[in-house]
Amino acid sequence: xTKNIAVIGAGPGGYVAAIRGAQLGANIYxxxxxEVGGTCLNRGCIPTKTYFRNAEIMRTLRRSKEFGITVDxxxxxxxxxxxxxxxxxxxxxxxxxxxxxxxxxIEFIPGRASIKDKNTIVVNLKDGExxxxxxxxxxxxxxxxxTMTETKGVDLxxxxxxxxxxxxxxxxxxxxxxxxxxxxxxxxxIYQELGSxxxxxxxxxxxxxxxxxxxxxxxxxKKQGMETYVDIRAKEIIKEGDxxxxxxxxxNKDKEIEVVGDKVLIASGRGPVVEGLNLxxxxxxxxxxxxxxxxxxFETTVEGIYAIGDVNDLGIQLAHVASSQGxxxxxxxxxxxxxxxxxxxxxxVFTLPEVAFVGLxxxxxxxxxxxxxxxxxxxxxNGKALSLGEGxxxxxxxxxxxxxxxxxxxxxxxxxxxxxxxxALVIANDLKLDAITRTIHxxxxxxEAFMEAVHGLEDKAIHMA
Ligand code: FAD
Numbered sequence: 001x002t003k004n005i006a007v008i009g010a011g012p013g014g015y016v017a018a019i020r021g022a023q024l025g026a027n028i029y030x031x032x033x034x035e036v037g038g039t040c041l042n043r044g045c046i047p048t049k050t051y052f053r054n055a056e057i058m059r060t061l062r063r064s065k066e067f068g069i070t071v072d073x074x075x076x077x078x079x080x081x082x083x084x085x086x087x088x089x090x091x092x093x094x095x096x097x098x099x100x101x102x103x104x105x106i107e108f109i110p111g112r113a114s115i116k117d118k119n120t121i122v123v124n125l126k127d128g129e130x131x132x133x134x135x136x137x138x139x140x141x142x143x144x145x146x147t148m149t150e151t152k153g154v155d156l157x158x159x160x161x162x163x164x165x166x167x168x169x170x171x172x173x174x175x176x177x178x179x180x181x182x183x184x185x186x187x188x189x190i191y192q193e194l195g196s197x198x199x200x201x202x203x204x205x206x207x208x209x210x211x212x213x214x215x216x217x218x219x220x221x222k223k224q225g226m227e228t229y230v231d232i233r234a235k236e237i238i239k240e241g242d243x244x245x246x247x248x249x250x251x252n253k254d255k256e257i258e259v260v261g262d263k264v265l266i267a268s269g270r271g272p273v274v275e276g277l278n279l280x281x282x283x284x285x286x287x288x289x290x291x292x293x294x295x296x297x298f299e300t301t302v303e304g305i306y307a308i309g310d311v312n313d314l315g316i317q318l319a320h321v322a323s324s325q326g327x328x329x330x331x332x333x334x335x336x337x338x339x340x341x342x343x344x345x346x347x348x349v350f351t352l353p354e355v356a357f358v359g360l361x362x363x364x365x366x367x368x369x370x371x372x373x374x375x376x377x378x379x380x381x382n383g384k385a386l387s388l389g390e391g392x393x394x395x396x397x398x399x400x401x402x403x404x405x406x407x408x409x410x411x412x413x414x415x416x417x418x419x420x421x422x423x424a425l426v427i428a429n430d431l432k433l434d435a436i437t438r439t440i441h442x443x444x445x446x447x448e449a450f451m452e453a454v455h456g457l458e459d460k461a462i463h464m465a
Contacts, residue, residue, distance in 0.1 A: 002027050004135040005333060006121045007326075008113040008277070011038020012319040013309030014141030015096055017326030022103035024334040029133055030106055031113040031123050037093045039143050039310070040319040046092060047166045048186055050085045052350045055193035059352060066389060076195055078169040085166070114278045115140075118304050137304050137333055140277065140292060141326065144270040144310035144317060147289075149178065151266075153237030158244050159264045162187065171195050174261035176246050178234045180205045182349050184267030185217070189351035192226045199227040199259045201234050201248050206349070210361045210396060210410040217412070220353060220392070229257065237264055272311045287313060298329050314342070321345055344428045348417035353393050356420035359408035359427040362398060371401040375456030379413040381463045382452075383444035390414035395453040397423070404432045406454070415446055422450055433457050 003026045007014045010032035018030040035042045054076065064071040100106050111125040115138060123131045146161035148154045160168075162183055173196065177188040180202025192198040200221065205214040218228045229248065235256070236247045244264050249256045272291035279286050285293040285301040292300055292307035294314065300307050306329045309322030324340055331338040349355040365372045376396045379385035385393075393413025399406045409423035426435055433454050441451040455461040 003137065003333065004029070004133075005137045005139065005330070006031065006113070006133060006135040007139045007141060008115075008121070009038060009141035009143055009273075009309075009311075010036045010096075010100075010108075011141060011143045011309060011322065012040045013143070013311075013322030013326045014038070014139070015100060016323040017139055017141060017308065017330045018100065018106050019103065020327045021330040021334065022105045024330065024336070026105065026330070026334060028103075028106045029109055029121075029135065030100065031109045031111055031121070033110070033112040035093055036096050036100065036108075037089075038141075039145075040322075041089055041092050041096070043163050043166055045319050046089055047085050048162075048190065049350060050088045051081065051166075051190050051194070052186070054081055054084075055190040055352060058193045058195070063389065076171060078171050081194075082167075082169050112276065114276055115282050115284075115305070116278070117282060118302050137306070139326070139329055140300070140305065140307040140311055141309050141322070142273040142277065142311045143322075144272055144291075146266070147269050147271040148266055149234065149268040151178070151234045151237060153239075153244075154266060156237055156239050156244065158239075158262065159237055159266060161266060165263075165265055172262040173197065174199065174243075174263075176201065176244070176259055176261035176264045177267060178246070178264060179203075179267030179269070180230065181267060181269065182206065182347075183270075184265070186350050187265055187267060188226060189221065189224065192221075192224050193352060197225070197227070197261075199261060200229065201232050201246065201259070202228070202230050203233050203251065205230055206355075208361065208364070209347075209355075209357055211363060212396070213355065213357070213410055213412060217351070217355065220351075220412075224352065227259070229259075232257070234264075270310065270317060272313075274311065290315065297332060298325050316342065316345070318345065318347070341428060344424060346417075346420045346424045348420065350417065353390070353413050354416035355410075355412050356416040357408070357410040358420055358424045359406070360398065361408055361410070365398060365407065370407070372398050372407065373401050373404075373457050374398045375453050375461070375464075377449050377453035377456055377461060377464060379446075379449055382446060382449040384446050385414050385449065387444065388414055395419070395449050397450075397453045397457060399433050399454075399457050404434070404457070405430060406433055406436070409450075411450075413446075413449075419446055419450060422447060 006029045018028045111123040175196040176199045188200045221228045231251045232248045238245045291313040294312045308325040310317045328340045346358045379393045380391040396410045398408040436454040452461045
C-alpha cells in the first residue's frame with residue numbers, strides 16, 4: 001500500500017525529504033507557509049553568498065594595483081546588490097518549485113500546518129480555508145528563526161537581525177556585529193569589504209574549532225580593517241541621536257568598552273520554529289531554545305513523527321545536514337537501511353579568508369586521549385594560491401598515530417569551503433593518509449596544498465621545510 005507522508009516546511013530539510021520520498025514511491029504532502037527553499041534559499045545561505053561574491057570583488061578591486069590594473073572610483077550600488085540577490089534567489093526557488101511539481105506524487109500545499117494527532121495534520125490554507133489530511137507519518141522540518149539576546153536595548157530602532165540586514169539596500173557606514181558564530185562572522189567580514197566600518201563584538205570566535213583558528217581569525221579581520229573585540233559581551237544598547245551606542249563588558253576582565261555605530265546586527269543564535277505546531281497536545285517533547293527532542297533516527301517522542309534540520313535538538317544548523325537527515329528519514333520510512341554519520345560533516349564559514357573544518361580538532365583529540373600526528377601546510381608555499389594573490393592561510397591535518405587514519409582537517413584560506421570535501425570524503429570513509437598520498441594531485445592547484453599537508457604527516461612534504 002502506498003504510504004502517505006506529510007512534510008511540514010519546504011526548506012532544505014523538508015523539500016529534499018519530499019523529493020526523496022516521492023522518488024521511492026510515497027505519496028507526499030509538502031506544506032509550506034512562506035517560500036519554497038526555506039531560510040537557506042531565501043534568508044540564509046544563498047543571499048549571503050551572493051553578498052560574499054560582491055565582497056570578494058570589492059576586495060579584489062581595492063587590491064587592483066597589485067595586479068597592475070588601475071581601477072579608480074568604483075562604488076557599490078546597494079540597490080543593484082539587492083536585485084542581484086533577488087535574481088539568484090528567484091532562479092533557485094523557481095527551479096525547486098519546478099522540480100517539486102515534476103513529481104506527480106508530491107502535493108504542494110501553501111499554508112500553515114499543525115499536528116492534530118500522530119496521523120492527522122491540519123493546514124490553514126492561504127485562502128483562509130482549513131484542510132485536514134490523514135497520513136501514515138509526519139516529518140517536521142519547520143527550521144529556525146533569529147533569536148535576540150537579553151541585552152538591554154535590543155528593541156531599539158536600528159538594532160537588526162540577519163533577516164533585516166539582508167533586506168536593506170543601504171550599506172551602513174558603521175555596522176556593529178554582536179556575535180562570533182558563523183552568521184556573525186560572515187556578515188562582519190562581508191560588510192567590511194562592502195564598505196562598512198565593522199565593529200565585531202564576539203564572546204568567542206566560533207565553537208568547537210581549532211584553537212589556532214580562533215587566535216588567527218581576529219588577526220585576519222583586523223588586517224581587513226575591522227575593529228575586533230573578542231571575549232566580550234554586549235551589555236546594553238543606547239540610542240544617541242541617530243546613532244547607537246553599545247556598551248560591552250569583557251568576560252574575564254573588569255573592563256567595559258563603548259562603541260558607536262549606525263546599525264547593530266544581533267547575530268546571537270537561532271531558535272527552533274515550534275509555535276503553532278500543537279506539540280504539547282500531541283505529546284512531542286521539545287525545548288523552546290534547543291528544539292524538538294529526537295532519537296538517533298530523528299524520531300520524536302511520538303512514534304511515527306520525525307523532526308529534521310534546524311528544528312530538532314541536535315544543534316546542527318546547516319542546510320546540508322538538514323537535507324541529509326531528510327533523506328535518511330524518508331529512506332527509513334520507505335523500508336531502506338540508510339546510513340548517516342553526523343560526526344563527519346563539513347563546516348564552512350564564508351569569511352575573507354574562507355574557513356572550513358571537518359572531523360576532530362586537536363583539542364578534541366586530546367580530550368579523547370587519541371595519540372595523533374599533525375601537519376600544517378601554508379598556502380604561501382602553493383603556486384596556485386600565490387598566482388591568485390591569496391597566499392595567506394593554511395591547511396592543518398590530524399591523523400591517528402597508530403593506524404594513520406585521517407581524523408581532522410582545518411583550512412583557512414582561498415576556496416577552503418570547496419577544498420574541505422576531499423578531506424570530508426577521506427574522514428567519512430575511514431581512509432588512511434595513503435589514500436591521499438597515492439593520488440596524484442594536479443599542478444598548479446589549491447588541492448596540492450592538501451596533498452602536501454598530508455605528506456607532511458610522514459615528513460614527506462616536498463615544499464615544506
Ligand atoms: P528552514 O530552511 O528554516 O525551513 C523551514 C521552513 O518551514 C520555512 O520555509 C518555514 O516557512 C516553514 N514553516 C515553518 N513552520 C511552518 C508551519 N507550521 N507550516 C508550514 N510551513 C512552516 N547553512 C549552510 O549549510 N550553509 C550556509 O552558508 C548557511 N548560511 C546561512 C546564513 C544565514 C544568514 C542564516 C540565517 C542561515 C544560514 N545557514 C547556512 C543555515 C541554513 O539556512 C539552515 O541550516 C537551513 O535552512 C535549515 O533547513 P531546514 O529545512 O531545517 O529549515
